[in-house]
Amino acid sequence: MKYRMPTRVFSESNCIANHSDDIAALGQHAFIVTGHGSAKRNGSLDDMIAVLQENGQSYTIFDEIEENPSVETVMKARESGLRAKADFVIGIGGGSPMDAAKAIALMMNRPESDWQALYTAGGSPALPIIAVPTTCGTGSEVTGVSVLTRYDLKTKLSITHKVFPDLALIDGKYICNAPRRIIVNTAVDALAHLIESCINTQADCFSDMSAFAGLRLWAECRPYIENTVLIDAEAAQKLMNASTLAGMSIAQTGTTIPHALSYMLTYRAGIPHGIAVGAFQANYLDFADNTRRTAVLNAAGFSDTDALRTLIHDLTPMQADRALLEESAESVLRNPAKLKLCPYPIDETIMRKLIEI
Numbered sequence: 098m099k100y101r102m103p104t105r106v107f108s109e110s111n112c113i114a115n116h117s118d119d120i121a122a123l124g125q126h127a128f129i130v131t132g133h134g135s136a137k138r139n140g141s142l143d144d145m146i147a148v149l150q151e152n153g154q155s156y157t158i159f160d161e162i163e164e165n166p167s168v169e170t171v172m173k174a175r176e177s178g179l180r181a182k183a184d185f186v187i188g189i190g191g192g193s194p195m196d197a198a199k200a201i202a203l204m205m206n207r208p209e210s211d212w213q214a215l216y217t218a219g220g221s222p223a224l225p226i227i228a229v230p231t232t233c234g235t236g237s238e239v240t241g242v243s244v245l246t247r248y249d250l251k252t253k254l255s256i257t258h259k260v261f262p263d264l265a266l267i268d269g270k271y272i273c274n275a276p277r278r279i280i281v282n283t284a285v286d287a288l289a290h291l292i293e294s295c296i297n298t299q300a301d302c303f304s305d306m307s308a309f310a311g312l313r314l315w316a317e318c319r320p321y322i323e324n325t326v327l328i329d330a331e332a333a334q335k336l337m338n339a340s341t342l343a344g345m346s347i348a349q350t351g352t353t354i355p356h357a358l359s360y361m362l363t364y365r366a367g368i369p370h371g372i373a374v375g376a377f378q379a380n381y382l383d384f385a386d387n388t389r390r391t392a393v394l395n396a397a398g399f400s401d402t403d404a405l406r407t408l409i410h411d412l413t414p415m416q417a418d419r420a421l422l423e424e425s426a427e428s429v430l431r432n433p434a435k436l437k438l439c440p441y442p443i444d445e446t447i448m449r450k451l452i453e454i
C-alpha cells in the first residue's frame with residue numbers, strides 16, 4: 098500500500114485571492130503558462146495577475162500552449178522562462194497548459210539539458226508549480242503526470258518524471274461559462290479516470306477512497322453534465338471536485354487500457370481526449386470482476402454497463418476508422434507497462450472486444 102499526494106489542494110470560491118500568501122511564498126517572478134484564450138475569457142488569468150501585482154511579484158505570460166502540447170512547445174517555453182529569469186511556474190487552463198507547465202518547470206531547472214531529459218530518469222527537481230484548472234476533467238492539478246505530443250513517435254507519451262504541482266487552486270466559477278462541449282468532454286474524461294483507477298491492479302483502499310467518493314460526486318453532477326439542469330456556482334465547484342478526486346485516484350494507480358487506446362486516436366484523427374477515452378469505458382468494465390464492476394456502476398449511478406454505454410454514446414459519440422482502432426489495439430498489446438495495470442488478462446480476442454464501439 099502506498100499513498101502520495103504532495104500537492105496542497107484548496108477548492109473554494111475566490112480561491113486564487115484567498116491564497117495570495119501561498120502564491121507569494123513560491124517565488125519572485127512567475128512564468129504563467131496558458132492556452133490561447135480561455136484563461137483570459139473565464140477570468141482566471143486576471144485573478145492571478147491581480148494577486149501577483151498585489152503581492153509585488155513580477156510575471157511573464159506564455160500563452161502559446163496548444164491542445165495536446167508538444168515537446169517542441171515545452172522547449173520553446175523553457176527558453177522564454179529562462180530569459181525572464183522566472184523562479185516559479187503557474188499553469189492555468191485545462192490539462193494541456195497544466196501538463197505543459199510541469200514539463201516546463203522541470204526543464205527550466207535543467208537549462209543545459211536537451212528535450213530528451215524529459216524522458217530520462219533522475220536530475221534536478223522542477224521549479225515550484227501552481228496549477229489552476231479551468232475545466233472539469235483532467236485532474237492534472239493533483240497528478241504528477243505530464244502527457245506530451247511526440248511528433249517523432251506519432252503519438253502522445255507521458256514524460257518519465259512525476260512532477261506534482263506544489264499548490265492546486267480550484268474555483269468552480271471558471272467553468273460556469275465554459276462551452277458545453279468542454280464541460281461534457283472533460284466530465285467524461287474524469288469519469289474515465291475514476292473507472293480506470295478502480296479497475297486497476299494498483300487499486301487499494303487508499304486509491305478507492307478518492308475514486309469512490311469521486312464516482313458518487315460524479316453521479317450527483319450528472320444532471321449538469323447531461324444539461325437537464327443549468328450549471329450554477331455550487332454545481333460547478335462540485336464538478337471540479339469530482340474531477341480533482343479523479344485526479345487524486347489516478348495519481349495513485351495510473352490510467353490503464355482505455356487511455357492507452359486513446360492516444361493514437363487523438364494524435365492521428367484529432368479525436369478529443371474525453372471522447373477517445375470515454376468510448377472504451379463500458380467495454381473495459383464488461384470484462385472486470387463482477388463484484389467490482391457492480392460497485393463501480395452503483396457508485397456512479399448506472400444500473401449496468403449498457404446504461405453507461407448509452408450515456409457516453411449520447412454525450413460523446415466517437416467515430417473512428419476501423420484500421421486506426423486496430424493499429425492502436427496492436428500497439429497497446431505490445432505495451433506491457435499498460436497491460437500490467439489491467440486486472441484481467443488481455444489477449445487478442447478480448448482486445449478486439451474492447452475496441453468494438
Ligand SMILES: [Fe+2]
Pocket residue numbers: 235286289290356370374
Ligand atoms: Fe484522461
